[in-house]
Amino acid sequence: MSSSVIFIGSPDRSIKKSQKQYENYYGLFVVSPADLLFRIFASFIPPFGSKYRKVHVDFLGPLLALFSLNALLIYGYSFKKIKISLTPLESMLTYYTCVPLLSFILAKLGRSSVNFCETLSLLGYSLYGHLFTLLLSFILFHETSNAFFFGSLVVFAGASSLRLILVFLNTIPVPAARLLVCSTISTVNILFLIYLHFGFMHRTFS
Numbered sequence: 001m002s003s004s005v006i007f008i009g010s011p012d013r014s015i016k017k018s019q020k021q022y023e024n025y026y027g028l029f030v031v032s033p034a035d036l037l038f039r040i041f042a043s044f045i046p047p048f049g050s051k052y053r054k055v056h057v058d059f060l061g062p063l064l065a066l067f068s069l070n071a072l073l074i075y076g077y078s079f080k081k082i083k084i085s086l087t088p089l090e091s092m093l094t095y096y097t098c099v100p101l102l103s104f105i106l107a108k109l110g111r112s113s114v115n116f117c118e119t120l121s122l123l124g125y126s127l128y129g130h131l132f133t134l135l136l137s138f139i140l141f142h143e144t145s146n147a148f149f150f151g152s153l154v155v156f157a158g159a160s161s162l163r164l165i166l167v168f169l170n171t172i173p174v175p176a177a178r179l180l181v182c183s184t185i186s187t188v189n190i191l192f193l194i195y196l197h198f199g200f201m202h203r204t205f206s
Helices: 011-018 025-029 033-042 060-077 088-109 116-141 146-169 175-201
Strands: 005-007 054-056
Touching: 025 060, 033 060, 033 116, 054 116, 060 088, 060 116, 060 175, 088 116, 088 175, 116 146, 116 175, 146 175
Parallel strands: none
Antiparallel strands: 005 054
16 A cells, blocks of 8 residues: 655655655555554554654545544534534534645645645544544533543543644754644644534533
8 A cells, every 4th residue: 555654753854755646546545454443543642663653644544533523423413402503514524624724834834844645644543532532521421521521632632632743843844833833733623622522512512
């Protein structure tokens, strides 16, 4: 399978070698079950060590996260007493269209070597933090315990966001741009999870 690999320790040389046009775009959707499970697990691990230092790019994992999260939001939304204007699907599509584009533009302004496909994959895998946070909150407390939700947010969404910003941090050579890019991406990522919780899963919050 064709994949792009980001070596965190030496972004400039490694990324440029990996930024060739994919010979087979179909390969981005072909991932073995074992590799997929590892990549989901790795999305919560900081990019340190030989196993987690490289980021494999595929679209299967992000699509699975999007579909699973959307299904959970639709189910949780059916119990909500007060509805909002946007549907779960509209919210997910808006986020996954605008945020990767914004992140890519900001990263390029900081001369990051992360390309757009890598940005889509990184942000897609970071949604597993959202999925696990909302799923546990729904199963254990039916989204009524805000304390448990924010605790899960720190553990799962915090870990996935940390990996996300560390990847960008180590691929942006301009020091002044690192703070802007990483703080913007992490803030939007976490605020989107809070929006999903109160907008679709919390039964009484309007």
